[in-house]
Every structure is written in C-alpha cells, then in structure tokens.
Amino acid sequence: MLRAHTVEQVRTAEAALLARLPEGALMQRAAAGLAYAVLDLLGGGYGRRVLLLVGSGDNGGDALHAGAVLARRGVQVEAWLLSSSAHEGGVAALRGAGGRIGTPGPTGRLDVVVDGIVGIGGRPGLRPDAVAALAHVAGVPVVAVDTPSGVDVDTGEISGSHVTADLTVTFGTHKVCHLVDPAAQACGALQLVDIGLDLPEAPVEALQAADVAALLPRPAADAHKYTRGVVGVRSGSAAYPGAALLSVAGAACGLAGMVRYDGDPAALDLVRAAHPEVVGPGRVQAWVVGSGSDDGAEDALRAAVADGVPIVVDADALAFARLTRGRPAVLTPHAGELARLLGVERADVEARWLEHARRAAREHDAVVLLKGRHTVVARPDGRARVTTTGTPWLATAGAGDVLGGLVGALLATGLDPFDAASVGSWLHGAAATLAAQDGPIVASDVAAALPDLLATLTTR
Ligand SMILES: NC(=O)C1=CN([C@@H]2O[C@H](COP(=O)(O)OP(=O)(O)OC[C@H]3O[C@@H](n4cnc5c(N)ncnc54)[C@H](O)[C@@H]3O)[C@@H](O)[C@H]2O)[C@@H](O)CC1
Numbered sequence: 411m412l413r414a415h416t417v418e419q420v421r422t423a424e425a426a427l428l429a430r431l432p433e434g435a436l437m438q439r440a441a442a443g444l445a446y447a448v449l450d451l452l453g454g455g456y457g458r459r460v461l462l463l464v465g466s467g468d469n470g471g472d473a474l475h476a477g478a479v480l481a482r483r484g485v486q487v488e489a490w491l492l493s494s495s496a497h498e499g500g501v502a503a504l505r506g507a508g509g510r511i512g513t514p515g516p517t518g519r520l521d522v523v524v525d526g527i528v529g530i531g532g533r534p535g536l537r538p539d540a541v542a543a544l545a546h547v548a549g550v551p552v553v554a555v556d557t558p559s560g561v562d563v564d565t566g567e568i569s570g571s572h573v574t575a576d577l578t579v580t581f582g583t584h585k586v587c588h589l590v591d592p593a594a595q596a597c598g599a600l601q602l603v604d605i606g607l608d609l610p611e612a613p614v615e616a617l618q619a620a621d622v623a624a625l626l627p628r629p630a631a632d633a634h635k636y637t638r639g640v641v642g643v644r645s646g647s648a649a650y651p652g653a654a655l656l657s658v659a660g661a662a663c664g665l666a667g668m669v670r671y672d673g674d675p676a677a678l679d680l681v682r683a684a685h686p687e688v689v690g691p692g693r694v695q696a697w698v699v700g701s702g703s704d705d706g707a708e709d710a711l712r713a714a715v716a717d718g719v720p721i722v723v724d725a726d727a728l729a730f731a732r733l734t735r736g737r738p739a740v741l742t743p744h745a746g747e748l749a750r751l752l753g754v755e756r757a758d759v760e761a762r763w764l765e766h767a768r769r770a771a772r773e774h775d776a777v778v779l780l781k782g783r784h785t786v787v788a789r790p791d792g793r794a795r796v797t798t799t800g801t802p803w804l805a806t807a808g809a810g811d812v813l814g815g816l817v818g819a820l821l822a823t824g825l826d827p828f829d830a831a832s833v834g835s836w837l838h839g840a841a842a843t844l845a846a847q848d849g850p851i852v853a854s855d856v857a858a859a860l861p862d863l864l865a866t867l868t869t870r
C-alpha cells in the first residue's frame with residue numbers, strides 16, 4: 411500500500427524521531443537518498459552539471475546537502491539562493507565539497523535542476539524570484555525535493571505558479587499532493603526515501619498490485635455459483651441499450667458467480683446475444699443501477715433499494731442518490747455529476763478533487779468514487795484511496811458503464827463498498843492499460859482485458 415500523510419502527521423513523527431537522533435542526522439538521511447536518486451537519473455556523476463534552486467527552509471537544506479554529496483562524486487554543482495537566508499549548514503557543506511553559489515541568469519548546459527525552493531513548510535504559489543529563476547532553466551529535467559514547490563501539499567490543489575517535476579523524491583511517507591490531482595500531475599515519477607518515521611494510519615492511500623491481489627475474492631473449494639455472489643444489473647433502456655451491454659460486460663468479469671439482467675426487454679435480447687451466461691430477474695447480492703436508464707432511473711433505484719443489498723449508483727440514478735443514504739452503496743460520479751450532486755461548479759470539483767469527494771461521501775453517507783485521471787474513492791469518515799492505474803486512452807464513452815458493473819460484481823462477492831470501489835477502480839485502470847498497449851481502445855476492450863488481468867493477480 412502506498413500511504414500519504416498530512417503535513418501535521420509528518421511533523422509530529424519527525425519531532426519524535428529528531429528527539430532520538432543526533433542533530434542533522436535526519437536531514438543527512440534525506441539528502442543522501444535525494445543525491446542517489448539524482449545520480450541514478452544522471453547515469454553517473456563525473457562531468458555532469460546540476461543546479462540547485464534553494465529556498466530559506468529545510469527543503470533547501472536537503473538540496474544543499476545532496477548537492478555536497480553530488481559534488482564529491484564529480485558533479486559540477488551550482489546553487490541559486492532564492493531567499494535572503496538559506497540553510498547555513500547546507501551552504502557550508504556545499505562549499506566544502508567544491509560546489510559554488512551562483513546568481514540567477516542564463517546558464518550553459520545543465521543536466522538536472524533540483525527544486526529545493528519549498529517543501530512541506532511552503533505556502534502555495536511561487537514568489538516572482540523563483541518564477542524568474544525557473545524561466546532561466548526551462549526544458550531542463552527537474553527533480554523536486556519532497557514536493558514540487560508551489561503546490562498545496564495537503565489538498566493537491568494548485569492555485570498559483572508551481573514547479574513541474576520529472577521526478578519527486580520524498581521522505582518518510584508520501585504526501586497528499588503526490589496522489590491527488592492536479593498537484594499529482596506536477597510530481598512526475600515518485601521515489602520514496604525511508605528516513606525511519608513512525609507514522610499513524612494514513613488518511614489517503616493508493617492500492618498497489620499486491621494489495622489488490624490480497625483483496626480479490628477467490629472461490630472456496632466447495633463454491634457454487636450462489637455462494638460466490640450474484641450481481642444484478644438494472645441499467646440501459648430502449649434508447650440506450652449499449653449501456654446495458656457494457657455494464658453487464660463489467661459485471662461478467664468472472665468474479666461473481668452469476669450475473670442477472672433486470673431491465674428493458676429490448677436490451678435483454680442484446681445482452682443475451684452477447685453474454686449467453688447472463689440470466690433474468692431474481693435474488694442478487696448487489697445491484698448496479700443507472701447507466702443509460704433514461705427516465706427509468708428512479709424506479710430502478712427504488713426497486714434495488716427495496717432489496718436491501720449494496721448498490722452501485724451510477725449516471726442517471728445519481729440524481730436520486732438520496733434514496734441510498736446510510737445504506738451500503740457506491741456512488742460513481744464524474745466531476746460534472748458530482749458538481750450537480752453538491753450544487754457547485756465543475757471547476758471547483760476539478761480544483762479540489764479530494765475535498766469534494768469527501769464532502770459528497772459525508773453528505774450522502776455513502777462511498778463516493780469520483781472518476782478522473784486519478785480517481786478518488788472516499789468514505790463518509792474521510793478516509794480515501796486514490797487510483798493511480800490507468801491511461802489517457804481510458805477517457806472513452808462507456809468506460810464508466812464497465813466500471814459500474816465491475817464494482818457491482820465485487821460488492822456481490824462480499825467486499826465492503828470502500829474495498830469494492832477502490833479495487834474495481836484499480837482493476838479498471840490496469841485493464842485499460844493492458845488493453846491499450848499505448849494505442850486507442852473502446853470500453854468493451856477494457857472489459858475484455860479483465861479476465862487476463864485477474865488471472866495474473868489471482869495466481870500471484
Ligand atoms: N519533516 C521531516 O520529516 C523532514 C523534513 N525534511 C525537509 O524539510 C522540509 C520542510 O522544511 P521547513 O519546515 O523548513 O519548510 P520548507 O523548507 O518547506 O519551507 C519553509 C520556508 O519557506 C518559506 N516559504 C513559505 N512559503 C514560501 C513560498 N511560497 N515561496 C518561498 N518561500 C516560502 C518560509 O518562510 C520558510 O522559511 C521538508 O519538505 C523536507 O524537504 C528533511 O530534511 C528530512 C525530514
């Protein structure tokens with residue numbers, strides 16, 4: 411599991427560790443990890459040229475101490491001190507190792523810029539001197555120290571100018587901005603350096619393949635189709651039969667023991683032609699409702715609620731999400747649908763994904779899966795998981811229908827709504843990547859890739 415903690419949690423853990431370690435030891439650990447990450451990126455030390463952008467705090471101190479390590483490996487290191495003060499020990503260490511302090515201006519060839527302007531102590535946005543310095547080094551690969559300077563570390567919001575990194579080397583644990591968009595997009599690749607922090611439960615996590623494999627339901631030796639769980643699909647309509655097909659394609663990924671379709675008769679014929687194993691109405695352990703339901707969404711949701719089983723509330727059914735309040739449910743809006751649900755602008759949701767997903771989960775007393783590049787799954791108590799699998803090719807019509815069906819299948823097998831939503835979202839992104847192989851895909855390709863993906867995970 412990849413875990414992300416708040417600045418306050420990191421500060422508390424850091425204070426406890428600082429009290430036990432000799433002065434400067436923690437920064438030395440961070441700086442050494444940073445320096446080796448930069449050396450890896452450079453592919454060596456001797457003759458390479460690295461520029462450090464240094465702010466007034468310990469983030470700049472990390473950069474300076476790492477610069478000293480690099481200079482001792484033969485790297486030509488220059489530092490631009492962007493504030494009136496800079497970490498004294500770091501400046502002395504860099505000078506002592508043969509690095510130099512320079513003045514912002516045009517540069518010759520540079521291999522890497524190290525962003526040590528601000529880290530977890532920074533306020534969002536960059537000062538004009540930092541913006542001007544960055545303009546001098548445009549196009550050079552950037553390694554951010556702990557966080558790309560300028561982003562809001564605890565929310566992932568971007569409200570002013572900021573650094574866009576190719577690699578972010580962070581310490582002790584991930585921070586929220588590493589996972590949550592739009593800041594996550596400014597981080598580039600992520601590398602975590604263990605500095606020995608002892609941290610509490612993380613408020614934000616990202617499942618990894620091993621976590622998904624551990625959570626995936628597997629049939630018991632004596633399983634039959636009913637014990638494995640039955641998922642029911644109430645989506646599609648005469649006007650939108652394709653939604654029924656795609657929801658069923660997601661639901662029929664093989665995780666649940668059986669899929670029932672209970673919707674428009676015209677759509678049922680199509681569903682049966684494409685999925686002969688799908689059966690008609692009857693008892694289920696979870697419902698998927700709303701995609702392409704047209705004006706039947708409210709009745710379909712009421713009927714599902716009356717069954718008392720967990721429900722995936724998608725698309726047209728989201729307008730009636732109040733009906734599932736306090737029941738086991740996963741709401742699956744995209745940003746526009748979440749904006750309507752909360753009565754805010756879509757741009758507000760896209761500026762602060764985590765805040766809005768959490769608010770919707772709290773207000774609707776349900777798990778909310780907010781679909782985006784980095785999907786956020788939030789529980790009513792605020793705990794959240796971010797999905798980091800996927801490909802831009804997944805932004806295609808009908809992909810959400812497949813996801814709804816898949817999450818429904820996971821609910822039917824008995825996973826709780828938070829696990830079902832986050833595992834389903836992870837699988838959906840990974841299946842898309844598998845199907846796309848860097849080329850275009852359609853939604854049914856994602857569903858078709860699920861069995862192969864599941865096979866690699868269940869045999870781990
Ligand atoms: N907390 C930890 O566990 C550890 C922290 N370390 C480093 O220490 C950093 C935190 O250091 P600090 O608390 O000194 O804070 P920072 O270095 O992140 O920034 C605070 C300083 O920047 C100034 N500042 C704030 N916003 C600014 C802005 N937008 N533009 C320019 N200047 C701004 C403040 O006046 C303050 O002097 C971490 O990000 C990490 O790099 C590591 O050395 C090791 C361990």
Ligand SMILES: [K+]
Nearest residue numbers: 525528555557
């Ligand atoms: K930084």
